[in-house]
Amino acid sequence: MKQLLTGNEAAAEAAIQAGCRYYYGYPITPQNELINYMAIRMPQVGGTFIQAESEIAAINMVYGSAAAGGRAMTSSSSPGISLKQEAISYLAGSELPCVIVNIQRGGPGLGDISASQADYFQAVKGGGHGDYHLIVLAPSSVQEMADLVYDAFDLADKHRNPVMILGDAQIGQLMEPMEFSKKPREVFPLKDWALTGAEGRKRNVIKSFYPIKGQLEEFNAHLQKKYRTIREHEVRYEAINIHGADIVLVAYGTSARICKEVVKKSHQSEFKVGLIRPITLWPFPEQVIKTMSERVQCILTVEMSAGQMVEDVRLAVEGKCPVHFYGRTGGGVPTSLEIMRKIAEVVPSNLIDKVNRILPLVEVK
Amino acid sequence: MQSLYKKPKTLIDTPTHFCPGCGHGIVLRLIAEIIDAWNIRGRTIGLAPVGCAVLAYNYLDIDMCEAAHGRPPAVATGIKRVHPDHMVFAYQGDGDLAAIGTAEIIHAANRGENITFIFVNNAVYGMTNGQMAPTTLLGQKTITTPSGREPLNYGHPIRICELLAVLDGSSYLERVSISSPENIRKTKKALEKGFKTQREKKGFSLIEILSPCPIYWRMDANESMRYIDEEMTRTFPLGVVKDWEHKN
Amino acid sequence: MTEKIILAGFGGQGMMLLGKLLAQTAMIEGKYVTFFPSYGTEVRGGTAVYHLIISNEEIFSPLIEIADTLIIMNQPSYQKFKGMLKPEGLLIVNSSMVKVDSSVKSKVYKVPATELASKLGNVLVSNIIILGAYLAIRKLFSADHIMKQLREMLKNKKRELFTTNKQALESGIKVIKSLK
Numbered sequence A: 001m002k003q004l005l006t007g008n009e010a011a012a013e014a015a016i017q018a019g020c021r022y023y024y025g026y027p028i029t030p031q032n033e034l035i036n037y038m039a040i041r042m043p044q045v046g047g048t049f050i051q052a053e054s055e056i057a058a059i060n061m062v063y064g065s066a067a068a069g070g071r072a073m074t075s076s077s078s079p080g081i082s083l084k085q086e087a088i089s090y091l092a093g094s095e096l097p098c099v100i101v102n103i104q105r106g107g108p109g110l111g112d113i114s115a116s117q118a119d120y121f122q123a124v125k126g127g128g129h130g131d132y133h134l135i136v137l138a139p140s141s142v143q144e145m146a147d148l149v150y151d152a153f154d155l156a157d158k159h160r161n162p163v164m165i166l167g168d169a170q171i172g173q174l175m176e177p178m179e180f181s182k183k184p185r186e187v188f189p190l191k192d193w194a195l196t197g198a199e200g201r202k203r204n205v206i207k208s209f210y211p212i213k214g215q216l217e218e219f220n221a222h223l224q225k226k227y228r229t230i231r232e233h234e235v236r237y238e239a240i241n242i243h244g245a246d247i248v249l250v251a252y253g254t255s256a257r258i259c260k261e262v263v264k265k266s267h268q269s270e271f272k273v274g275l276i277r278p279i280t281l282w283p284f285p286e287q288v289i290k291t292m293s294e295r296v297q298c299i300l301t302v303e304m305s306a307g308q309m310v311e312d313v314r315l316a317v318e319g320k321c322p323v324h325f326y327g328r329t330g331g332g333v334p335t336s337l338e339i340m341r342k343i344a345e346v347v348p349s350n351l352i353d354k355v356n357r358i359l360p361l362v363e364v365k
Numbered sequence B: 001m002q003s004l005y006k007k008p009k010t011l012i013d014t015p016t017h018f019c020p021g022c023g024h025g026i027v028l029r030l031i032a033e034i035i036d037a038w039n040i041r042g043r044t045i046g047l048a049p050v051g052c053a054v055l056a057y058n059y060l061d062i063d064m065c066e067a068a069h070g071r072p073p074a075v076a077t078g079i080k081r082v083h084p085d086h087m088v089f090a091y092q093g094d095g096d097l098a099a100i101g102t103a104e105i106i107h108a109a110n111r112g113e114n115i116t117f118i119f120v121n122n123a124v125y126g127m128t129n130g131q132m133a134p135t136t137l138l139g140q141k142t143i144t145t146p147s148g149r150e151p152l153n154y155g156h157p158i159r160i161c162e163l164l165a166v167l168d169g170s171s172y173l174e175r176v177s178i179s180s181p182e183n184i185r186k187t188k189k190a191l192e193k194g195f196k197t198q199r200e201k202k203g204f205s206l207i208e209i210l211s212p213c214p215i216y217w218r219m220d221a222n223e224s225m226r227y228i229d230e231e232m233t234r235t236f237p238l239g240v241v242k243d244w245e246h247k248n
Numbered sequence C: 001m002t003e004k005i006i007l008a009g010f011g012g013q014g015m016m017l018l019g020k021l022l023a024q025t026a027m028i029e030g031k032y033v034t035f036f037p038s039y040g041t042e043v044r045g046g047t048a049v050y051h052l053i054i055s056n057e058e059i060f061s062p063l064i065e066i067a068d069t070l071i072i073m074n075q076p077s078y079q080k081f082k083g084m085l086k087p088e089g090l091l092i093v094n095s096s097m098v099k100v101d102s103s104v105k106s107k108v109y110k111v112p113a114t115e116l117a118s119k120l121g122n123v124l125v126s127n128i129i130i131l132g133a134y135l136a137i138r139k140l141f142s143a144d145h146i147m148k149q150l151r152e153m154l155k156n157k158k159r160e161l162f163t164t165n166k167q168a169l170e171s172g173i174k175v176i177k178s179l180k
C-alpha cells in the first residue's frame, strides 16, 4: 500500500523493516523527522532508542551495538556528521557494519538548513583519518531512500563495513508516495566475530590498534582487498538515454531529479541529452562513465556544491572528452533552465543550433 | 518628560525572531541593560550559542562570536586568554551547555575560567522543534519523550549548578527565573553579580535562568510562567548555590 | 494535467494539514504528487511555506518556480509570494488577514476564512474553509474524497472536531458557489 512519507520518515521505517533495533541520534535540522519518528517507533518494536548527549556519543553507541552484533543506525546532518568522523574511522578500522544517514545541509560551519551536496568529499574520500572507505548510497526519491536504507544494512553486514546514506534537506523533508515493498527482515547473517561472551569458543576482540610493526600494513592490505571486492561487485547507477546522446549529464540525488527533467524535455527535440546517475557514490560507477566518454562530445556534471563529484568524473574520463561543471551552493538548487543554458554554453559549436531549438522547451511556463 | 522605560543602547532596534512569550528576549535585554549601566560596551565580548538564541549577535550591539554547538566554554576560554581584562560572557541553552557541551562547561569551571556563563534552561530543545533536553522534567512530554520523560529510559533532569558546585574551580553559581517582574529583577542582580565576579577576577560564574518556551511546552505565555513557578522550581530550586563572597 | 500550488501562512494556520490532505487524496487517486516544506533559516516564527505539485506525469523538481495557484493565509506571505504566481494563475486569500493590492492581475478569490472559522467556533479550521474554496474553484477532487481522508487523519481525535471540519469544508465551498 502506498503511503505519503517524508524521506526522513521513510529512512527510519525502512531501517526498522531491515531489522535495525538500535538507533542512536541527536537532534539537528533537517533530519529531525527521522529521530522524532524513531522516538515513537523503536519502543513499539521493542528496539532501543536513545537521544544521545551528542553526535559523538550517538555514533559511539552505534559502535558498541555493532560490535555486539546488533543492526545499528545513527542519523544526522552535516555539522553532526563532522563530529562523528573520528568514530567512523574507528568503525571502518574495526570493520563494524552499521548505517549512518547524512541529510546534508549547507556549509561550511553552521551554514544553513537548506539542501546541499557539499559533503561529497567527506563521504567518499574518507572524512576521518586513515585509508578507509564507506559504502556511500545516494537516493534521489523517497522511495529510493527507503529501498537503499534497507539494502544498506545487508551491504554493511556482507562486507563488514559502515554504509552511509547521503541524502540532503530536500530528499529528507520531501513527501512523496512510497511503498515498503521488501519483506521485514527476520533472519540475519551469522556474525561469528561479534562480542557475545566467549562461552565455548575462542574470544573475540574488536579493535583497530596494531602496535606491532608490520601488523598494521598487513591489516591495511586486507582492507584494500575488501575495497577491491566492493568496487567489483557493488557499483550501482542509473543510465538514461546515454546511447546516441550528444551530451551526457552526471548527477546524483536531488540534482539528478532535475537533470532527468532536462533529459525528458530533450526527447522532444533532435538534441539528445543523456544522464548517468550514480547510486553508489563509493564505489563510483567509473567504468560506465569511462566507456560513455569515448562516445560523447562532452559531459556536464551537475551538483549542489562548488564541484566535488566532478573530480571523480574527470578521473574516470581520463581526458577522453571535456568534462564541464554546473553547481549551486548555499541552498541553491539548480533548475532545468539553468542546466540547459549551461549546456548551450559548453557544447561544441556544431551542436549550438540544435541546443537553441530545445531551450524554449525548458522555459518555465 | 522623564522616560521610565526605554530600549537599552546596546540592544539593537530590530524585530527578534523569537516566538511570542519566549524568555530569550528578556534575558538578552537584561544583558544589554547591564552593559549600558556599567558602560562596558567597548570592553565586552559575547558568545552566541547554537540554539534559538543563535542570532543574539543581531540583537546585542557588542563584539560577538559564534561557536559550534556546545563549544562556547572552550571558545570563550580562547578569547579570554587573549583579552584577560575584557568582560567575556557566553550565552547558552540547555542542549548546548548541558548535553553536547557538558565536557567543555565542566572543564571551564574546573579551570576556574574567569568568564560569566548565562545558562538559559527552558527544559527543551527549542530550535530543533521540541525534543527532550537534559533538563527536561520527569513526566514532561517532548517530541522524543512522547509519553513523558521517565528516568529508566531517558535519565534524570541534570542540575547544572549543583553539579558544578562540587568543583573547586567554580566561584559563583545561582539559579533564577524570569517568571515575574520580581524574579526578573532578581535575575538582573544575579547577572550583575556574575559580571562582578569576573571584574574582580574571582573566577568561574554561571547564572542558570529558568525560562519559558511556550511553543514546545504547548502552553500560552501565562501558563508557561506558572509552569516555571509551580513545576520547574521543584526540580530546579531557585537560589544561590555557591558564592565566593559568602563561603559557609 | 499539472497543478503547482504554493501554500503559505503563519506557523499555526494549518497549511501543513491542508497540503497533506490534497497530497494524500491525489496519491489515492493515482496521481503523481510531491509535497515539500520550504523553510527559511533555522529560526522560529514567521511564515510556513509548502510547495505542492499534483500531476498526471512524473514530477522531477518538487520546488515551484512559477505557481498555478497561490493559497495565502496572512499578509507577510502575500507580500513574499505574490510574485511567484503565473499571470493567468489562481490566487485564493484568507481575506480576514490579507489585503490584496492592484499589482496582482490574476483571478483573485477572497475568502474570509478566519472570520468564518470563528463563527464555527474554532479558528483552527480556517485552513479547511480555504480548502473548500479551492475545491469549488479547481474541482480537482470531490469534497467526499477529501472528507474521507480527513476522517482518516482525525480518526484518533474527538468526533466534534470532524464535524466542525466538515462544516468548514462546506462553508468554504458555499462562499465560492455564492459568487457564481
Ligand SMILES: Cc1ncc(C[n+]2csc(CCOP(=O)(O)OP(=O)(O)O)c2C)c(N)n1
Pocket: A026, A027, A028, A029, A055, A079, A080, A083, B049, B050, B051, B052, B053, B069, B092, B093, B094, B095, B096, B097, B120, B122, B124, B125, B126, B127, B128, B133
Ligand atoms: C553539531 C550540531 N548538532 C546539532 C545541531 C542542531 N541544534 C541546533 S540548536 C540545538 C539545541 C537547541 O537546544 P538548546 O541548546 O536547549 O537551545 P534552545 O533552542 O532551547 O534555546 C541543536 C541540537 C547543530 N547545530 N550542531
Ligand code: SF4
Pocket: B017, B018, B019, B020, B021, B022, B023, B024, B052, B122, B126, B127, B212, B213, B214, B215, B216, C044
Ligand atoms: S522555540 Fe521556544 S525557545 Fe525557541 S524562540 Fe520559540 S519559545 Fe523561544
Ligand SMILES: [Mg+2]
Pocket: B093, B094, B095, B120, B121, B122, B123, B124, B125, B126, B133
Ligand atoms: Mg533549551
